[in-house]
Amino acid sequence: MNxxxxxxxxxxxxxxxxxLKVDSFLNHQMDVKLLDKMGQAFYKKFAEKQVTKILTxxxxxxxxxxxxxxxxxxxxxxxxxxxSVNLDGDLYTAEVESFTHKNKNTVIVSKKFLSPDDRILLIxxxxxxxxxxxxxxxxxxxxxxxxxxxxxxxxxxxxxxxRMIRNLGYDLLSLAIVxxxxxxxxxxxFREQGEI
Amino acid sequence: MNxxxxxxxxxxxxxxxxxLKVDSFLNHQMDVKLLDKMGQAFYKKFAEKQVTKILTxxxxxxxxxxxxxxxxxxxxxxxxxxxSVNLDGDLYTAEVESFTHKNKNTVIVSKKFLSPDDRILLIxxxxxxxxxxxxxxxxxxxxxxxxxxxxxxxxxxxxxxxRMIRNLGYDLLSLAIVxxxxxxxxxxxFREQGEI
Numbered sequence: 001m002n003x004x005x006x007x008x009x010x011x012x013x014x015x016x017x018x019x020l021k022v023d024s025f026l027n028h029q030m031d032v033k034l035l036d037k038m039g040q041a042f043y044k045k046f047a048e049k050q051v052t053k054i055l056t057x058x059x060x061x062x063x064x065x066x067x068x069x070x071x072x073x074x075x076x077x078x079x080x081x082x083x084s085v086n087l088d089g090d091l092y093t094a095e096v097e098s099f100t101h102k103n104k105n106t107v108i109v110s111k112k113f114l115s116p117d118d119r120i121l122l123i124x125x126x127x128x129x130x131x132x133x134x135x136x137x138x139x140x141x142x143x144x145x146x147x148x149x150x151x152x153x154x155x156x157x158x159x160x161x162x163r164m165i166r167n168l169g170y171d172l173l174s175l176a177i178v179x180x181x182x183x184x185x186x187x188x189x190f191r192e193q194g195e196i
Numbered sequence: 197m198n199x200x201x202x203x204x205x206x207x208x209x210x211x212x213x214x215x216l217k218v219d220s221f222l223n224h225q226m227d228v229k230l231l232d233k234m235g236q237a238f239y240k241k242f243a244e245k246q247v248t249k250i251l252t253x254x255x256x257x258x259x260x261x262x263x264x265x266x267x268x269x270x271x272x273x274x275x276x277x278x279x280s281v282n283l284d285g286d287l288y289t290a291e292v293e294s295f296t297h298k299n300k301n302t303v304i305v306s307k308k309f310l311s312p313d314d315r316i317l318l319i320x321x322x323x324x325x326x327x328x329x330x331x332x333x334x335x336x337x338x339x340x341x342x343x344x345x346x347x348x349x350x351x352x353x354x355x356x357x358x359r360m361i362r363n364l365g366y367d368l369l370s371l372a373i374v375x376x377x378x379x380x381x382x383x384x385x386f387r388e389q390g391e392i
Contacts (some may be wrong), residue, residue, distance in 0.1 A: 029309045030272045032265040059254040059274070062226075063262045069228040076226045078255070114226045 002196045003037050003152065003193045004175040009188060011039045015078075018156070020188070026153060027060035027125055031066070038175060039067030041196050042151035045173045046072075049148040051113070051121045053077060055140065056153045057107060057132050060125040060192065064153060068123055079136060081105040096135035108141075109136040116144035127152040127174060130161025154178060157191050198231050198392045200349065200371040205384060209375040214352070216384070222349060223256035224323055228263070234371060235263030237392050238319065238347035241369045242268075245344040247317045249273060249310070251336065253303060253328050256321040260349060262317055273309045275332060277301040288338045292331035303331040305339075323348040323370060326357025333366075340342035350374060353387050 001009065013021040025031040056065035056171050057079040065076045082105060090111040097104050114120075120140050124132060133150065140147050147170060155162045155174035165172050177191035204386065209217040221227040247268050252261035260273045278301060286307040293300050310316075316336050320328060327374040329346065336343050343366060351358045351370035361368050373387035 023306065024309070027307055028273065028276070030262065030274070031264075032262050032272060036266075059258065059276075062255065062258045063272070066226065066228050066231065066259045066262060069226075070232075076228060076259070077224065078226070080224070080255075110219065110224055113220070167264065 001190065002041075002175065002193075004041075005190050007031075007034060008154065008176055009094070009152070010180075012188065014183050014186050014188060016183045018181060020155065020156070020178060020181060021156065030063050032063075035063050035067040036070075038064055038151075038153060039069070039071050040123070041070045041175055042149075042173065043071035043196070045153065046121055046149040046171075049121070049171075050119050051148060052119045053115070054121045054123055055079065055109070055114075055136055056123045057081070057136060061123055064125055064151075065123040068121070074120070074121075075113075077109060079107045079109045092139040094135035094138040094142075097122065097129075097131045107132070107139065108139050109139050111143070114140065114143035118143065118145035119148045120145055122147055122150045123152075125153040127155040127161045127165070127172075128159045128167060128183065130159075130164050133161065133165060149173070151175075197386065198237075198371065198389075200230070200237075201231060201348065201386050203227075204350065204372055204374075207210070210379050210382050210384060212379045213352070214377060216374060216377060216391045218350065226259050228259075231259050231263040232266075234260055234347075235265070235267050236253075237266035237371055238264045238317070238345075241344040242317055242347065242367075245317070245367075246299065246315050247344060248254060248313070248315045249277065249333055250319055251305070251310075251342065252319045253277070253332060255258070257319055260321055260347075261319040264317070264347065268317070269321065270317075271309075273305060275303045275305045275335065277303060288335040290334040292325045293325075295334035303328070305335050307339070310336065310339035310341050313384070314339065314341035315344045316341055318343055318346045320349075321349045323351040323357045323361070323368075324355045326355075326360050329357065329361055352380075 104193040150172040152174040157177040180189040255337040346368040348370040353373040376385040
């Protein structure tokens with residue numbers, strides 16, 4: 001097991017309905033040393049991709065994206081989920097559905113923060129059905145920029161998102177891929193991956 | 197001028213209605229080196245306060261809080277703004293009004309992440325009318341914990357939040373206090389502060 005899988009086994013909680021709670025270290029309370037290791041792992045994988053910018057989506061992706069950005073030495077842009085009165089000017093938008101919140105959001109990025117020569121690394125904490133990533137990919141395409149890699153904390157391998165994104169040819173690294181969970185025993189089954 | 201004031205003068209944009217846009221480096225696109233300097237400044241100010249945890253509120257406070265947490269070597273907890281299906285168990289809640297979005301939110305923190313022996317540093321990007329901070333302070337009090345310091349990126353000195361928080365006796369450091377702006381000329385007037 002890698003460092004994130006070990007932490008999930010130690011502190012993650014399996015709930016009925018294929019819910020994996022990682023709120024004690026990743027998306028409510030956050031362990032910044034763990035975030036740093038995640039950022040370093042993404043750098044190890046994508047260091048040669050000439051990344052110019054990291055794009056994530058609020059909320060939980062922001063901390064991981066910032067940890068990674070320290071290694072890549074590039075800015076982070078986070079997509080916003082609803083129109084704010086402070087977000088004026090030309091906007092890229094995409095509709096995305098949230099599995100967690102069971103609603104639809106418009107994802108928004110100011111046009112001035114993405115340009116056609118940008119080489120974008122997408123980062124998010126979770127990948128389930130892939131709707132958030134589809135929205136981000138759509139926005140990068142609208143900008144004429146290129147997605148050169150995708151870094152995810154925890155992928156729910158039993159949902160379609162990861163397979164779909166890989167089938168589309170994207171270079172996707174999920175630090176932990178959960179292929180199954182047992183809410184009765186609390187067991188978590190990870191997909192075998194090479195060393196990260 | 198300190199490093200944040202200099203950056204605001206260089207890249208901030210003044211809009212009608214006392215709006216200061218810092219979205220190119222602080223709350224849409226983020227400069228992680230700047231965040232690191234902010235975190236370091238908060239550590240310089242509050243290093244002796246035996247901080248055990250940093251509490252912030254989604255969204256823009258998260259990146260600054262994580263940058264500071266690296267220096268303090270403590271976890272970050274971010275308060276959430278709406279009830280998610282993944283947030284179960286006992287919750288601390290407070291009602292807060294958003295100046296930017298002109299709406300009310302319930303701010304939520306899981307009880308398991310705050311304990312009576314916690315010494316909390318509150319961090320947020322902006323302080324205007326202080327409603328978000330009041331919500332966080334209320335939650336820390338509910339937990340029986342102590343607010344030992346408050347670190348803010350940009351305070352709008354012409355709104356009531358900063359004065360109110362200081363009058364209540366809290367140790368508040370705002371890295372930049374904007375006492376006035378001129379949307380016509382783009383000028384920004386900072387309150388004189390000692391070295392940060």
